[in-house]
Amino acid sequence: MRPSIRLGRIFGIEIGLHYSWFIIALLIMFSLSGHFHTVNPQWSAGLTWSLAAITGLLFFASIVAHELSHAAVANARGIPVKSITLFALGGVANVERESSDPKSEFWMAIVGPITSLVIGLLFLAIARVAGWRPMAGTPPAPLWAGLVWLGYINISLAVFNMIPGYPLDGGRVLRSIVWGINRNLVRATKITAGVGQFIAIAFIVFGFFRFFYTGAFGGLWLAFIGWFLADAAGASQAGVEVSAALAHLRVGDVMSQDCPAVDSNVNLRTFAEDHLLRTGRRCFVVTQGGRQLGIVTINELKRVPRERWPFTILADILDPLEHVPKVSPDTALADALQLMAREEVNLLPVISNGRLAGVISRGHVVQLMQTQAELKAA
Numbered sequence: 001m002r003p004s005i006r007l008g009r010i011f012g013i014e015i016g017l018h019y020s021w022f023i024i025a026l027l028i029m030f031s032l033s034g035h036f037h038t039v040n041p042q043w044s045a046g047l048t049w050s051l052a053a054i055t056g057l058l059f060f061a062s063i064v065a066h067e068l069s070h071a072a073v074a075n076a077r078g079i080p081v082k083s084i085t086l087f088a089l090g091g092v093a094n095v096e097r098e099s100s101d102p103k104s105e106f107w108m109a110i111v112g113p114i115t116s117l118v119i120g121l122l123f124l125a126i127a128r129v130a131g132w133r134p135m136a137g138t139p140p141a142p143l144w145a146g147l148v149w150l151g152y153i154n155i156s157l158a159v160f161n162m163i164p165g166y167p168l169d170g171g172r173v174l175r176s177i178v179w180g181i182n183r184n185l186v187r188a189t190k191i192t193a194g195v196g197q198f199i200a201i202a203f204i205v206f207g208f209f210r211f212f213y214t215g216a217f218g219g220l221w222l223a224f225i226g227w228f229l230a231d232a233a234g235a236s237q238a239g240v241e242v243s244a245a246l247a248h249l250r251v252g253d254v255m256s257q258d259c260p261a262v263d264s265n266v267n268l269r270t271f272a273e274d275h276l277l278r279t280g281r282r283c284f285v286v287t288q289g290g291r292q293l294g295i296v297t298i299n300e301l302k303r304v305p306r307e308r309w310p311f312t313i314l315a316d317i318l319d320p321l322e323h324v325p326k327v328s329p330d331t332a333l334a335d336a337l338q339l340m341a342r343e344e345v346n347l348l349p350v351i352s353n354g355r356l357a358g359v360i361s362r363g364h365v366v367q368l369m370q371t372q373a374e375l376k377a378a
């Protein structure tokens with residue numbers, strides 16, 4: 001999920017807000033001030049609203065702490081987390097890649113609900129020390145009201161996140177357990193997504209049932225959560241199907257080997273007119289006395305202003321082969337795609353026995369998937 005607004009960094013991890021977060025922030029503020037007002041009608045509007053704002057802010061901090069705990073475990077296990085986005089139903093840590101073993105996945109997932117539970121108990125403990133007595137009914141003092149609400153909401157957050165529907169934390173925990181048993185990530189994801197969809201449908205049915213028979217708005221809220229879960233489970237299933245389609249393919253199966261050689265002393269105008277336009281090829285191997293220096297595509301050419309083309313040679317605009325990320329023909333296609341995403345490039349040189357064997361581009365993979373989809377539909 002792409003954040004709409006960037007808030008800043010904590011421990012090098014960027015914190016962002018998705019626009020849907022504002023809807024929920026407003027809802028929480030309104031329902032909190034309503035709650036405080038019913039419990040303590042003698043409070044002034046100013047006190048009610050400022051307490052609602054402070055409580056809302058602390059709630060927001062609790063969610064960030066939950067996500068940061070995911071990020072901390074991920075980083076400790078060698079899976080970099082660049083950013084955290086907060087949206088309507090909580091937060092997501094944008095992990096760069098999936099964990100490579102079930103144990104990492106398990107700890108990465110379960111640490112979030114544990115953190116929320118600990119924060120919740122902490123708030124209740126503080127309220128208790130401050131004089132709140134759970135048996136004596138709702139607390140009258142402003143301080144406790146917020147603390148108690150924060151305590152219960154964080155505990156609910158821990159429980160909600162442990163619902164075993166992927167991609168919720170509970171779904172990830174379930175997936176890591178199934179994965180640890182059957183050692184097959186694709187099947188584990190499918191099974192967990194199936195469980196997630198089942199739970200989602202149960203939420204929707206139960207939610208609507210409650211809404212229509214009791215008129216409780218909580219029912220609609222449940223149905224909304226169910227709809228979100230169904231959507232997410234469907235997306236993760238589609239994602240795993242794509243990776244399953246690519247799973248058995250290696251770079252060598254898909255790469256293109258027809259990159260013609262061109263000398264490094266050729267200037268850019270000659271390159272454009274005599275090579276690029278005449279052959280219609282998109283990538284060229286730049287050589288110097290039989291040595292392969294690197295790959296040049298139309299993208300490198302476009303970075304140089306056209307009037308400089310006659311005075312610039314290919315050697316000047318080249319990213320030397322030893323400095324760019326590369327793959328081998330045996331690299332799994334999925335890994336190559338991940339590398340392209342991470343390095344933000346569209347093309348990777350394929351090296352075999354120290355020589356350039358070809359190139360692989362995102363375009364190749366997209367074409368391949370279109371062909372597969374067309375064949376399936378036929």
Ligand SMILES: [Zn+2]
Nearest residue numbers: 112113161169
């Ligand atoms: Zn979580």
